[in-house]
Amino acid sequence: MNRREFIKKSISYSCILFFTAFSPLKSLFAYDTSSKLHEASFYTILSSSRVQCQLCFRRCVIDERKRGFCKARENKNGKLYSITYNRPVAIHIDPVEKIPFSHFYPGTDVLCIGTAGCNLMCLNCINWHFALKAPDDVENLSYYPEEVVNIVQEKNLTTICFTYNEPTMCYEYMRDVFKLAKKQGIKTVFHSNASMNVEPLIALLPYTDAIIADLKAFNNDFYIKNCSSILDPVLSFLKIVKKNNIWLEIVNLVIPGLNDNKEDIKKMCTWIKDNIGAETPLQFSRFFPTYKLTNLPPTPISILERAHAIAQESGLHYVYIGNVSGHPYANTYCPSCSKILIERKGLLVQQNNIKDGNCRFCGHKIHGIWEKRR
Ligand code: SF4
Numbered sequence: 616m617n618r619r620e621f622i623k624k625s626i627s628y629s630c631i632l633f634f635t636a637f638s639p640l641k642s643l644f645a646y647d648t649s650s651k652l653h654e655a656s657f658y659t660i661l662s663s664s665r666v667q668c669q670l671c672f673r674r675c676v677i678d679e680r681k682r683g684f685c686k687a688r689e690n691k692n693g694k695l696y697s698i699t700y701n702r703p704v705a706i707h708i709d710p711v712e713k714i715p716f717s718h719f720y721p722g723t724d725v726l727c728i729g730t731a732g733c734n735l736m737c738l739n740c741i742n743w744h745f746a747l748k749a750p751d752d753v754e755n756l757s758y759y760p761e762e763v764v765n766i767v768q769e770k771n772l773t774t775i776c777f778t779y780n781e782p783t784m785c786y787e788y789m790r791d792v793f794k795l796a797k798k799q800g801i802k803t804v805f806h807s808n809a810s811m812n813v814e815p816l817i818a819l820l821p822y823t824d825a826i827i828a829d830l831k832a833f834n835n836d837f838y839i840k841n842c843s844s845i846l847d848p849v850l851s852f853l854k855i856v857k858k859n860n861i862w863l864e865i866v867n868l869v870i871p872g873l874n875d876n877k878e879d880i881k882k883m884c885t886w887i888k889d890n891i892g893a894e895t896p897l898q899f900s901r902f903f904p905t906y907k908l909t910n911l912p913p914t915p916i917s918i919l920e921r922a923h924a925i926a927q928e929s930g931l932h933y934v935y936i937g938n939v940s941g942h943p944y945a946n947t948y949c950p951s952c953s954k955i956l957i958e959r960k961g962l963l964v965q966q967n968n969i970k971d972g973n974c975r976f977c978g979h980k981i982h983g984i985w986e987k988r989r
Pocket residue numbers: 668669670671672673674675682683684685686687688733734783784
């Protein structure tokens with residue numbers, strides 16, 4: 616067994632597999648430089664030295680030896696390469712509630728993976744120390760797709776999730792992991808800022824079981840000022856996921872004074888109901904001061920409860936408050952008889968009263984993916 620194999624074996628038998636540039640263990644896990652760059656899947660050649668990436672809404676035009684906005688895709692000799700293939704910076708076993716799914720195998724654990732790079736630049740980014748860095752500026756692990764799937768099998772987990780940074784930044788890696796995982800009956804999910812372009816998204820959906828998407832605000836100015844982004848691609852992404860019958864849940868991080876406007880929240884909820892469906896779970900998540908927004912207070916609970924009330928009045932069936940431990944709106948309630956279906960304390964499921972996809976008390980159908988199938 617060589618050193619690399621030894622390190623991996625050690626990792627696969629530990630419960631916690633988390634690694635970032637700040638980890639005291641980082642010297643053990645230096646990136647394996649023998650790994651090859653991986654040619655990108657969605658780009659067009661504009662000239663002998665210039666390409667255009669087609670993966671996300673930015674459609675970066677990239678000159679020779681340059682990278683796109685995300686720092687994760689590079690033009691080398693007129694070809695575009697993914698710099699993050701096989702190069703996670705974080706691998707961790709998390710409860711599915713942390714992703715945060717509410718209607719997808721509650722109470723199960725998930726292997727979560729993230730890489731460096733992002734196509735947005737959110738002022739409230741909680742993982743800025745690797746998500747907003749180039750892959751070369753953080754230390755990386757080296758895991759081939761089959762090795763990722765092996766960990767899931769050894770740990771007897773149900774699901775693989777790409778999260779922590781925007782998974783579009785490691786699109787080819789995620790796709791290849793998902794393809795292998797599906798062959799083994801493993802569920803595949805990702806948490807996205809929902810700004811991937813239509814063509815790569817449609818190509819990925821046959822290998823995807825569920826998606827959590829951020830809808831950061833229903834206000835283009837917020838996207839421009841807070842995220843260096845725009846709203847429209849997000850709405851298109853959500854509609855395509857829904858149209859393709861992939862299970863979808865939406866998260867809205869409520870930042871006090873920036874996106875907590877009542878009218879915008881009302882418009883957002885109405886849009887979700889009309890375009891994605893009243894059965895789509897929507898979580899209002901509590902903001903805590905971080906990165907460039909340390910000047911703001913945590914979101915007052917009353918603001919989250921006001922947003923929750925607006926969503927319910929708008930006709931959404933499953934509305935949650937996240938990031939507030941012990942809040943009653945962390946629970947799932949039956950839209951018909953109002954009884955508690957899933958009781959949550961923090962990230963733990965205390966009771967689950969959904970039986971065969973229905974409310975145990977009144978038999979009402981509860982939308983979601985409930986059975987653990989592995
Ligand atoms: S994925 Fe990266 S390189 Fe490609 S268009 Fe988006 S930001 Fe630009």
